[in-house]
Amino acid sequence: MRLFTLLLLSISALAHAQLPEVKDFWLQAAPPNASVMAAYGTLSNTSDKDIILVDAYSPAFAMTMIHQSIVVDGVAxxxxxxxxxxxxxxxFTFKPGSYHIMLMQPKFKINKGDEIKINLIYKNGAQRIVQEIWFPVQFH
Ligand SMILES: [Cu+2]
Structure with a gap:
């Protein structure tokens, strides 16, 4: 089912717009009962047009946001x-201390070695394009 969905997405993506190549995505393993986690990885645009990421969603978490960590006057x-x-x-690289995909309020216990899904949402004119990615929970 998962493979079928991926194939279907790949085909429809090719027909409509270019999606980035997804590389080295991982979710930082956290202590039990952590309410906030972060995902990192690299998106490569091999097309000849801008690719615009506008949102992310994970069914494993109540809320997902795209953030940048900065320090202003010594305050993170x-x-x-x-x-x-x-x-x-x-x-574009999401990495600790910089851009990250923030995942809040896990819906179940998330352990090292689990595979987690995020849907990355891109804008293409008025259209929204979904890229489904799976990646491991690990310590880095
Ligand atoms: Cu954040």
Missing amino acids: KMIHQDELVIKPNDK
Whole structure:
């Protein structure tokens, strides 16, 4: 079923718009009962058009947001990102202390070695395109 869905998504994606290549995604393993986790990885734009990431959603969490961590006057803050633009032949990396996919309120216990799904949502004109990715929970 999962393979079938992926194939279907790949085919429809090719027909409509280019999706980035997804590389090295991982979810930082957290202590039991942690209410907040973060995912990291790289999106590569191998197309000749901008790719615009506007949202993310994981069925394993109550809320998902795209954030950038910054430090202002010695205070750490997280800034919500409305859209991230990946230029043609460029890549974008989510990494600790910088951009991350913030995952809040897990719906079940998430352990090291689990595979978690996130849907990345891209904007293509008025259209929204979904890219479903699976990646491991691990310590880095
Ligand atoms: Cu955050």
